[in-house]
Amino acid sequence: MPAISDLKTTAPMEVGLGCRDLALMRRFYEQALGLQFVSEARVPAQTTQTIRLTHGGATVIRLQSPCGARIKLVGLDAPPVATACEAGHALDEARTVYLTFIVEDIAPVLQRLLAAGGTGLAEGAPIAQRPGVSLIFLRDPEGHVLELVQYDDVAAYRPDLHPHQPEKGH
16 A cells, blocks of 8 residues: 555645535635635536436536635535434534634634524534634534634644744844
């Protein structure tokens, strides 16, 4: 098996979310999180069938964060039937995937998400605290699970993104 260092990516990883209401989800992610529109592409049914994505066509909207992370919102011509979330906890649901947004100030971001139609997993949407970290899990308007995290020292968590700065005067 090749070593992880053998993976030669050419851009940051992107995440795709299947959406039933593409316009609603675009508004949510643009307005509540401030993601910026990058592009919109139409994928014909012949292509989606060839790659076994879906039986009909799809529209893909790409949104980007200020740090370069991208979300692809994928609206299907024949959306899947909505399924109810029966598990009491996000990770108790089969095949749960969640998006983590590392933010500077968690409280106002949480308030924007809730105001835009997001819902906390726990009643009252409490922010959990542990030394140096604040976090919360919630759902977007279509039920995708989101995690907001605020680190007191994000450079310690992601030193690869925050190289050590030489001290002034040296």
